[in-house]
Amino acid sequence: MTDHNAAEPLLRVRGLDKHFGPVQALTAVDLDLPAGQVTCLCGDNGAGKSVLTKCIAGIHQPDHGQMYWEGHPVQVRSPRDASQLGIETVYQDLALADNLDIVQNMFLGRERLRRGLLDENDMERAAAETLASLRVTTVRSIRQPVASLSGGQRQSVAVAKAVMWNSKLVIMDEPTAALGVVQTRQVLDLVRRLRERGLAVMVISHNLNDVFAVADRIAVLYLGRMVAQDAKSAFDPQTVVEYMTTGGQMRPGALQAGEGVSTNVDQ
Amino acid sequence: MSTSEAPERQADPTAAPEAAAVEVPPGIVAQNLGEYLQGWWARVRGGDSGLLPVIGGLLVIIVVFQAISPEHVFLSAGNLVNLFQQSAVFMVLAMAEGFVLLLGEIDLSVGYVAAVGAVIAVQLVQPSTTKWPWWAAIIAGLAACCGIGAMQGSLVTRLRVPSFVVTLAGLLVFNGVMLILLLLGPFSGYPSLTSTGRGNPQVLYNLMWGTIDPIVSWVAMVVIVGLLGLNLWLRDARRRGSGLVAPPVSLTIIKIALMAVIGITVVAICNVNRAAVGTLEGVPWVIAIVLAVLGAWTVLLERTRYGRYVYAIGGNPEAARRAGVDLTNVRTLAFVLCSFTAGIGGLLYASLLGGMSNNVNGGQLVLYAVAAAVIGGTSLFGGRGRVIHGVLGGLVIGAIYNGTYLLGLAVQWQFIVTGLVLVAAVTIDSLSRRGATSGSAARA
Numbered sequence: 001m002t003d004h005n006a007a008e009p010l011l012r013v014r015g016l017d018k019h020f021g022p023v024q025a026l027t028a029v030d031l032d033l034p035a036g037q038v039t040c041l042c043g044d045n046g047a048g049k050s051v052l053t054k055c056i057a058g059i060h061q062p063d064h065g066q067m068y069w070e071g072h073p074v075q076v077r078s079p080r081d082a083s084q085l086g087i088e089t090v091y092q093d094l095a096l097a098d099n100l101d102i103v104q105n106m107f108l109g110r111e112r113l114r115r116g117l118l119d120e121n122d123m124e125r126a127a128a129e130t131l132a133s134l135r136v137t138t139v140r141s142i143r144q145p146v147a148s149l150s151g152g153q154r155q156s157v158a159v160a161k162a163v164m165w166n167s168k169l170v171i172m173d174e175p176t177a178a179l180g181v182v183q184t185r186q187v188l189d190l191v192r193r194l195r196e197r198g199l200a201v202m203v204i205s206h207n208l209n210d211v212f213a214v215a216d217r218i219a220v221l222y223l224g225r226m227v228a229q230d231a232k233s234a235f236d237p238q239t240v241v242e243y244m245t246t247g248g249q250m251r252p253g254a255l256q257a258g259e260g261v262s263t264n265v266d267q
Numbered sequence: 268m269s270t271s272e273a274p275e276r277q278a279d280p281t282a283a284p285e286a287a288a289v290e291v292p293p294g295i296v297a298q299n300l301g302e303y304l305q306g307w308w309a310r311v312r313g314g315d316s317g318l319l320p321v322i323g324g325l326l327v328i329i330v331v332f333q334a335i336s337p338e339h340v341f342l343s344a345g346n347l348v349n350l351f352q353q354s355a356v357f358m359v360l361a362m363a364e365g366f367v368l369l370l371g372e373i374d375l376s377v378g379y380v381a382a383v384g385a386v387i388a389v390q391l392v393q394p395s396t397t398k399w400p401w402w403a404a405i406i407a408g409l410a411a412c413c414g415i416g417a418m419q420g421s422l423v424t425r426l427r428v429p430s431f432v433v434t435l436a437g438l439l440v441f442n443g444v445m446l447i448l449l450l451l452g453p454f455s456g457y458p459s460l461t462s463t464g465r466g467n468p469q470v471l472y473n474l475m476w477g478t479i480d481p482i483v484s485w486v487a488m489v490v491i492v493g494l495l496g497l498n499l500w501l502r503d504a505r506r507r508g509s510g511l512v513a514p515p516v517s518l519t520i521i522k523i524a525l526m527a528v529i530g531i532t533v534v535a536i537c538n539v540n541r542a543a544v545g546t547l548e549g550v551p552w553v554i555a556i557v558l559a560v561l562g563a564w565t566v567l568l569e570r571t572r573y574g575r576y577v578y579a580i581g582g583n584p585e586a587a588r589r590a591g592v593d594l595t596n597v598r599t600l601a602f603v604l605c606s607f608t609a610g611i612g613g614l615l616y617a618s619l620l621g622g623m624s625n626n627v628n629g630g631q632l633v634l635y636a637v638a639a640a641v642i643g644g645t646s647l648f649g650g651r652g653r654v655i656h657g658v659l660g661g662l663v664i665g666a667i668y669n670g671t672y673l674l675g676l677a678v679q680w681q682f683i684v685t686g687l688v689l690v691a692a693v694t695i696d697s698l699s700r701r702g703a704t705s706g707s708a709a710r711a
Contacts, residue, residue, distance in 0.1 A: 098583060099581065100575075100579060121511055
């Protein structure tokens, strides 16, 4: 936005609270997702990663707190709201229909029509352009049924489907879980390409190798609190593990790391 | 393809690259006819055989019955038309069942829903009672079927009752409803379409038995084949022109030629005088009706958003839901379309029988409908199958029915042969699923 300073992140989350009955899932969570950077969200099971993701994606409504999109306060009440803003989420199960081909999956729910009938040619061209721009070249034909694709190719299709709609923020839930070495590398390359396009990317991952391979910034949740958030250079794998497992109580000084976010976003 | 693929879940590690090599639709990657045929053969070997098993099965059945039928009467013009008339009910009911099978659901009530629609139409046209015009009676019968479909569909989609149970109850309920409707009026439970010989009942009777004038048959065939061929040619030409990978010109020409050959053959056979005494020639109306249903539902399922959503829900309902598809309405409408199409099948059945009676066995009809759809190549697990599969499967069942009848075999042999063909078809379906899909194998 022109009337904000350049360091204003694409999405700014402030003081997000969410509870389910007596369980406090998120407590005063702050998170910044700057454009053109990959933010990795880490945390042990039950730390609140999924809940935070679903609040951003409009599936859950936070109890308190505010989100700012390009500096403006926004309410994301439904997944539709989220995609209208330009937030797309790639869930772990990818949500692809095996019996449909790549083009059909990428346009599912947003098919283009010509005289009331599906415009297959137009959709095929657009899908091919998107895949080419992401340099997804390993698929032989975009008319292949998704059932015939490898895990990495499926992930690529799911990501291409997400970026096709002028999205500005892509959230990826465990994109490399259950993938082999080569496929993991393909997916991480894809994440870097999204960054090159100027998109904000949030990757949820347990795998610290992947996190350090691809992240610009790292955010760590511990029991529903954001215990650390900073440029990757401020962390090493050991400290991330400490934050994930103890909330950083061993390193009291580090709890304030999140304060300097907007000045530390550049590597 | 990258050279090393990681194992997918617990699937065979070699499955993914192999499947990727064979599952590419040959019409997309092939640039000339040779490559197209190679690609097609690779796909068949990989298990995604499309129409091949049902056409192969049909050929075997034809050859066997032609060889063993008395005086080789099986392939005579008269018997072929007869065979098609007997198959038409199975074809239309199989197309009806296809809508719910694609969703991974089942409708056990189509037989009696068809019968209810038919009884309503047959009762309403009776000149001695209600005297409705034929078109109003047909609309009323089909509307009743739509209502039944909406009711059963709502129970399945909104109240989440399993479709098996809802439609099993429907099978019983509509059997009873059919019997009640049959007893209305002064017909002792046998409202007939033939007793008066003229007027509105005659129109319903002609759905199956009426014929189109031979000259008109030829003209209509030329027009239909011409329009379909033109449409196919323009579609392929536009793909070639717009730089997308398109089927080779020779293939387009072969497809159009094939359509023309089939059209000419069908009309030529139907225009042979097949009456022992007098004249009986021309294409039966029922062929036009089946083609119309086939064409309409093929366009609906393969060329519209609604059809795309039906396939998507059959493949992965969660993906469809996240894509913003209204699952409840798409599913409910599929049950409505199923019952509506069943109603058309019921009208044809009433016409075939020349009326309605309590001899109509809707329980057996539904089994034949499901069998025809599956024999044709529709998957019981949802998401796979085309409208044409129901038509070809119906033709297989009709051919067995007709052939065993010609041989003078008792009905038990017809059941046994049909059952064996069904088992063979389902075995092919599950084998091809195992061979052709790797990721979905883990899901299923």
